[in-house]
Amino acid sequence: EVQLVESGGGLIQPGGSLRLSCAASAFTVSSNYMSWVRQPPGTGLEWVSIIYSGDSTYYADSVKGRFTISRDTSKNTMYLQMNSLRVGDTAVYFCAGGRRSGNIFEYWGQGTLVTVSS
């Protein structure tokens, strides 16, 4: 059974940095499609970033230049490095993965809460 488990969330001041992790089991992070999606409190889903099986990376305009997606093959884990955090980045961050083009968001983690506040 595929499992994705996020960690690394917490309370951080505006301007600070945080790194989220997404550890996978029964799913190979390095050879599949992996994404981050966030959900601010009480609102809808927002796509954040994706890393394709060929290592191409893409970002939503709202995080471009501040967030970096990456993965560690040896740990079978994906990361989201978040810098210059803003109050508007407050959200539950989910990781998602998929094995096929067109089916990239098949599996989801339970999410980790990031709160940006002074």
Place this chain on the structure above:
Amino acid sequence: QTVVTQEPSLTVSPGGTVTLTCSSSTGAVTSGYYPNWFQQKPGQAPRALIFATNNKHSWTPARFSGSLLGDKAALTLSGVQPEDEAEYYCLLYYGGAQLWVFGGGTKLTVL
């Protein structure tokens, strides 16, 4: 800025049929947008239902189906069950900009 629009809320009776739609500010939604549909219940992570317009996951109940309806993507629930009450989100792929964009979600009430 690209906007994906869904009905904010819909109500359906148990056993009934309801269609949720997903439109793009850029024009007609086609299969090239790889429409995805997700279900989310309060306090839970989203669950994938449909990918690439009309493909179901192994766990997707048969009563859910995806399609293109006119210039929109659509999710149809036939024979709605009380447990289908949830928020439903569509997701579209914009290949030119290499972006994925979620719709605002449809709150489905089964009453």
